[in-house]
Amino acid sequence: MGEARPRNINERDADDAVTARVYLDWNATAPMAAAAVDAMADAARGWANPASVHGEGRRARGVLERCRADVARGLGCLADQLVFTSGGTEALGLALKGVGGRLFVSAVEHDAVRRQADGADAIPVDGDGVIDLDALARMLADGPALVALMHANNETGVIQPVAEALALVRAAGGRMLVDAVQTAGKIDLPAADFVAVSAHKLGGPPGVGALIVRCADGLQAVQRGGGQERGLRAGTENLPGIAGFAAALADRADRGWLAAAGRLRDRLEARLTAAGGQVLGAGATRLVTTSCVRLPGVPASTQLMQLDLAGFAISSGAACSSGKVGVSHVLTAMGLGPAAAGEAIRVSLGWTTTEAEIDAFADAWTALAARRRAA
Numbered sequence: 001m002g003e004a005r006p007r008n009i010n011e012r013d014a015d016d017a018v019t020a021r022v023y024l025d026w027n028a029t030a031p032m033a034a035a036a037v038d039a040m041a042d043a044a045r046g047w048a049n050p051a052s053v054h055g056e057g058r059r060a061r062g063v064l065e066r067c068r069a070d071v072a073r074g075l076g077c078l079a080d081q082l083v084f085t086s087g088g089t090e091a092l093g094l095a096l097k098g099v100g101g102r103l104f105v106s107a108v109e110h111d112a113v114r115r116q117a118d119g120a121d122a123i124p125v126d127g128d129g130v131i132d133l134d135a136l137a138r139m140l141a142d143g144p145a146l147v148a149l150m151h152a153n154n155e156t157g158v159i160q161p162v163a164e165a166l167a168l169v170r171a172a173g174g175r176m177l178v179d180a181v182q183t184a185g186k187i188d189l190p191a192a193d194f195v196a197v198s199a200h201k202l203g204g205p206p207g208v209g210a211l212i213v214r215c216a217d218g219l220q221a222v223q224r225g226g227g228q229e230r231g232l233r234a235g236t237e238n239l240p241g242i243a244g245f246a247a248a249l250a251d252r253a254d255r256g257w258l259a260a261a262g263r264l265r266d267r268l269e270a271r272l273t274a275a276g277g278q279v280l281g282a283g284a285t286r287l288v289t290t291s292c293v294r295l296p297g298v299p300a301s302t303q304l305m306q307l308d309l310a311g312f313a314i315s316s317g318a319a320c321s322s323g324k325v326g327v328s329h330v331l332t333a334m335g336l337g338p339a340a341a342g343e344a345i346r347v348s349l350g351w352t353t354t355e356a357e358i359d360a361f362a363d364a365w366t367a368l369a370a371r372r373r374a375a
């Protein structure tokens with residue numbers, strides 16, 4: 001018997017019960033674009049080490065540099081500002097560990113920032129999870145720092161006032177790192193000194209990302225060795241992955257789907273609010289693809305399990321790599337107590353999400369809320 005073909009998470013097939021499922025966890029990862037899979041296969045077939053001087057190597061180098069130019073165009077930076085990495089986490093680590101000096105990170109950063117930011121001071125946020133710019137200004141009054149501020153939050157979708165923060169940081173002579181893992185391919189990226197992105201959130205493969213480096217002064221490599229990526233990130237380049245990244249970004253060039261996703265997100269939130277849900281971060285500007293909703297009295301773990309059994313793949317913002325649901329540092333920084341923070345789920349939409357899927361999810365969640373009220 002032949003092995004079952006690995007399934008794209010968003011693939012549907014009439015005679016397979018699993019594919020009747022609804023995937024609403026796009027912030028965790030997005031299904032790979034067909035164009036990305038094809039580009040990876042092409043690059044893998046013609047694979048040679050881009051550092052080799054022979055014809056095959058030179059050809060691979062040519063593919064790599066074409067992909068670099070394509071990714072740069074897609075992200076709005078210059079090709080020679082891109083340092084390819086193994087993903088968002090490594091890109092963030094390069095800036096966080098490679099710059100040195102004082103470090104400020106917002107209280108709602110992803111763990112990929114928080115856990116690589118030794119000795120950092122936290123910048124507080126308000127009840128919607130938006131950074132307190134006055135507090136940042138006070139912190140910068142003592143001198144420059146590297147400031148890490150995410151573009152949009154992975155749990156709530158809240159978009160930070162990055163341009164305003166950047167002006168404060170620049171005025172103080174500091175530098176800024178923006179975690180744009182959730183926004184690349186969706187909204188224009190800020191022109192910060194360092195911007196981290198990841199391919200698997202935008203239809204590319206996992207294990208590839210990049211750090212946009214606009215100001216390399218004093219930046220030390222974390223991963224050292226063969227001197228690739230202008231000496232800033234050693235290791236043979238993942239050419240198939242980078243080709244997939246470039247193809248996925250090209251696929252995302254048309255952002256028309258976001259308007260439809262925004263209407264679906266609003267439709268979803270209207271239904272869930274009417275059924276007793278509380279939308280978190282609702283007072284802030286948010287990425288239209290993310291909704292963080294609390295159902296008072298019902299732990300997120302219960303919601304996740306019941307909805308999973310009903311065929312819906314969603315997440316709690318604080319799901320960790322072990323799959324357990326913890327208490328979200330994002331929601332607690334926004335002022336929620338641990339119990340309330342533990343009652344929030346995250347629903348995230350993507351370019352293939354349909355109205356029928358959103359309505360089916362809202363039906364299931366409303367039924368769950370009604371059952372809990374009756375219990």
Ligand code: PLP
Pocket residue numbers: 027028086087088089090110112150152153154179181182197198199200207208209
């Ligand atoms: N930053 C944010 C906001 C994320 O959502 C994630 C992944 O979930 C990361 C960083 C880490 O990116 P990667 O999985 O590419 O290492």
